[in-house]
Amino acid sequence: MQQRPRMLAIQHEFNLKPPPVAMTLKLIDEPTPMGHIADVLCCDGSTVTWIVDRLEERGLVERRSDPADRRVRLVALTQDGRRIRDQVRTRFAEPPAAIAQLPASDQRALRDILRRALAQTRV
Secondary structure, eight states, X not given: OTTHHHHHHHHHHTTOOSHHHHHHHHHOSSOEEHHHHHHHHTOOHHHHHHHHHHHHHTTSEEEEEETXXXXXXXXXXXXXXXXXXXXXXXXXXXXXXXXXXXXXXXXXXXXXXXXXXXXXHTO
C-alpha cells in the first residue's frame, strides 16, 4: 500500500485513470476476450465495456470479433497502445526507493526468494 501513490502517479502521467484502465492495458499481450478481462479484474462485463471505451477513445485498443466465435469480442492493442503499455510496464517494474537502495546482492536474493514464492502459488 505504501507504493499506491507512486503507482497512481504513473497512471496519471499516462492519463490512465481510474486504476482499472491501466490494469487492463497492462494485461493485454494478444487479442484478449472481454470476458477474460472481466475475470481478471473481478468485475462485470459492463465495467469492462466502459474501460475498453476509454482505451478505444484514446486509440490504444480496438475491438475485434473472435474468428473462432463471432459472439466473443476481443480487445487488441493498437501500435500506440503497445507503446504505452510497454512504457507503463517499464515504469511499474522500477523498484521503489527502499529496494533500489539495497546492495545488488540483496536485490538479487530478494528477487530469487520472491520468484520461489510466486512459483508456489502457481502450483
